[in-house]
Amino acid sequence: MNCFQPKFILICLISLFSYTLAAQTQSRTGWFEDARFGMFIHWGLYSGAEGLWKGEKLRYLNNYAEWIRYRNRISKEEYGTLAKRFDWEQINPEEWVLLAKKSGMKYIIMTAKHHDGVAIWDTKIGDYSLPKLSGTKRDVIKEIADACRKHNMKLGFYYSHWIDWAHPYAWDHNQELTGHVTDAQFNTYWQEKALPQLQELLTQYGDIAIMWFDMWIPYQQTIFKKEQLEQAVSLIRRLQPQCLINSRLGLPTDAEYVDFETLGDNQFGSNYVQHPWETPGTIAHSWGYNGQEQEWKSTGQLFTSLVGNVALNGGFTLNIGPRANGKVPYESISRLNDLGTWLTKYGESIYGTTGVPLRPNQHDWGKITVNKESNAVYLHVFNWPLDRVLRVSGFTEKPESVALLTADGATKLRYEQTGPIMHINLPMNAPDHFDAVIRLTFKNIAIDSEVVAESTFGGFALNAMNAKNNQTLHIVKYDGTRPSFVKSNEEADIQWGIFFPKAGLYNIDLSAHNPNDSSSTVAIEIGDKTVSGEIPPSGKIVVEPNENNYTDEFVNHQLGQVNITQPGRYTIRLKVKGEPIIWIHNIWLSNK
Numbered sequence: 001m002n003c004f005q006p007k008f009i010l011i012c013l014i015s016l017f018s019y020t021l022a023a024q025t026q027s028r029t030g031w032f033e034d035a036r037f038g039m040f041i042h043w044g045l046y047s048g049a050e051g052l053w054k055g056e057k058l059r060y061l062n063n064y065a066e067w068i069r070y071r072n073r074i075s076k077e078e079y080g081t082l083a084k085r086f087d088w089e090q091i092n093p094e095e096w097v098l099l100a101k102k103s104g105m106k107y108i109i110m111t112a113k114h115h116d117g118v119a120i121w122d123t124k125i126g127d128y129s130l131p132k133l134s135g136t137k138r139d140v141i142k143e144i145a146d147a148c149r150k151h152n153m154k155l156g157f158y159y160s161h162w163i164d165w166a167h168p169y170a171w172d173h174n175q176e177l178t179g180h181v182t183d184a185q186f187n188t189y190w191q192e193k194a195l196p197q198l199q200e201l202l203t204q205y206g207d208i209a210i211m212w213f214d215m216w217i218p219y220q221q222t223i224f225k226k227e228q229l230e231q232a233v234s235l236i237r238r239l240q241p242q243c244l245i246n247s248r249l250g251l252p253t254d255a256e257y258v259d260f261e262t263l264g265d266n267q268f269g270s271n272y273v274q275h276p277w278e279t280p281g282t283i284a285h286s287w288g289y290n291g292q293e294q295e296w297k298s299t300g301q302l303f304t305s306l307v308g309n310v311a312l313n314g315g316f317t318l319n320i321g322p323r324a325n326g327k328v329p330y331e332s333i334s335r336l337n338d339l340g341t342w343l344t345k346y347g348e349s350i351y352g353t354t355g356v357p358l359r360p361n362q363h364d365w366g367k368i369t370v371n372k373e374s375n376a377v378y379l380h381v382f383n384w385p386l387d388r389v390l391r392v393s394g395f396t397e398k399p400e401s402v403a404l405l406t407a408d409g410a411t412k413l414r415y416e417q418t419g420p421i422m423h424i425n426l427p428m429n430a431p432d433h434f435d436a437v438i439r440l441t442f443k444n445i446a447i448d449s450e451v452v453a454e455s456t457f458g459g460f461a462l463n464a465m466n467a468k469n470n471q472t473l474h475i476v477k478y479d480g481t482r483p484s485f486v487k488s489n490e491e492a493d494i495q496w497g498i499f500f501p502k503a504g505l506y507n508i509d510l511s512a513h514n515p516n517d518s519s520s521t522v523a524i525e526i527g528d529k530t531v532s533g534e535i536p537p538s539g540k541i542v543v544e545p546n547e548n549n550y551t552d553e554f555v556n557h558q559l560g561q562v563n564i565t566q567p568g569r570y571t572i573r574l575k576v577k578g579e580p581i582i583w584i585h586n587i588w589l590s591n592k
Contacts, residue, residue: 104343117166156210
């Protein structure tokens with residue numbers, strides 16, 4: 001698969017990389033990698049239920065509104081009566097396309113058939129479709145396809161190929177209890193319904209940009225046979241050669257079968273991935289419309305999700321769930337309008353960009369994207385520093401210019417740089433409430449990928465994840481409420497790369513947990529200087545009272561100070577003496 005890969009050049013004897021951002025090689029996925037942002041639309045028979053059935057809310061924990069037929073055990077016949085709730089005089093799919101375009105989205109993925117098995121177009125395969133159940137001659141798929149062509153929007157289709165509650169031989173999770181359909185029966189569904197309906201979608205509505213499938217486990221764990229999935233791939237490649245296929249088809253992401261990886265629902269990136277990928281995310285909790293919805297994501301969350309994925313070479317497909325009358329909830333519209341207004345001003349920092357080869361969470365103020373052709377680097381500042389100094393770590397070449405992007409243009413900013421540590425002087429207020437963007441332009445981009453980032457607070461936090469040798473360490477990752485840490489013994493040698501931007505006296509704090517019955521000695525080496533300290537035993541801490549909810553206590557220890565006489569790059573090493581185990585959370589270095 002041809003996708004953007006920076007070219008790295010080793011400089012001197014340290015981990016310093018330089019890369020040139022070349023033009024994207026033309027490929028089937030090129031447009032998708034540039035677009036970065038699209039709209040998912042979940043609209044079907046389930047939209048008429050609005051998350052309620054005979055006065056009862058959705059059952060069970062996974063209470064997605066589009067699962068109501070399965071969760072609330074509704075018969076096929078009764079479920080079909082929901083079609084009477086659709087107001088065809090109000091339904092206008094072009095409004096959805098216009099909303100996506102205004103929001104800065106570049107493609108739409110429309111649910112053509114969800115797990116309920118109801119086709120929303122006038123399929124010739126059976127009579128269980130929204131038009132037939134509603135008694136309408138309208139074809140929503142055709143209308144949305146026409147609107148996408150009219151407004152220059154790429155169109156894709158969601159098709160539930162694995163689960164189909166309407167067909168007696170398709171997969172239904174309850175078959176784990178009631179008895180599996182046989183391979184032969186499932187193949188009847190596949191050959192007589194799924195493949196013919198896919199052929200209708202691929203031949204009746206013009207160019208199709210994406211076929212989006214929804215089997216979230218590998219085919220080996222399902223009833224599918226590889227040959228059946230290969231039939232779907234062959235059909236798509238023959239009828240729509242430029243159409244992309246997502247990984248939830250059930251096959252591995254590769255050039256032959258799958259064009260881009262789809263992460264789990266609302267699962268966002270954690271590391272840079274070379275091949276194309278995306279997160280399918282909801283703007284609320286449910287995908288289909290739920291009249292009881294109370295879990296709307298904030299605009300700030302959506303910005304963080306979009307920019308965070310792009311900074312890791314990914315995209316974001318954001319879902320809306322229109323009502324049965326076609327109207328989109330106000331909460332969705334307001335958030336999409338905020339995103340669209342921002343993208344109109346600052347879209348250059350998203351479209352056609354990717355990330356830089358620094359640690360995924362290098363900076364505590366935000367994220368970084370880079371244009372794949374122009375060497376323009378964009379700093380996305382979500383947390384405007386109180387002291388109005390933006391601390392950027394990792395770029396070793398000085399930029400040709402540093403400018404704050406505003407609605408009125410670009411304003412140059414003053415900055416200072418020592419080695420890979422850059423301090424940018426900011427105005428009093430951020431120009432945008434959600435994501436303020438600073439553009440750096442470089443002749444060449446040179447990266448120090450090992451250096452520990454300077455914090456917004458002016459110090460350096462050395463932890464398990466930014467250690468130079470973290471691949472060899474025993475790192476324990478707690479959940480989001482507890483810290484990751486290194487389980488270190490007396491043989492451990494934990495190392496970090498750090499660049500001190502100025503000379504001076506630096507305080508050294510160590511956060512650690514000692515599960516032993518006696519103290520352990522730690523030694524921190526910085527250049528030719530060593531600071532040592534005793535770490536006494538520590539026990540548990542109460543998380544919540546009266547719940548028997550306890551966790552290991554990590555105690556902050558002030559170990560002393562070290563005098564850095566010359567600015568520059570240093571290796572910091574931590575060693576443990578005494579008892580065999582001590583848990584290291586982080587080291588904090590600060591000269592304040």
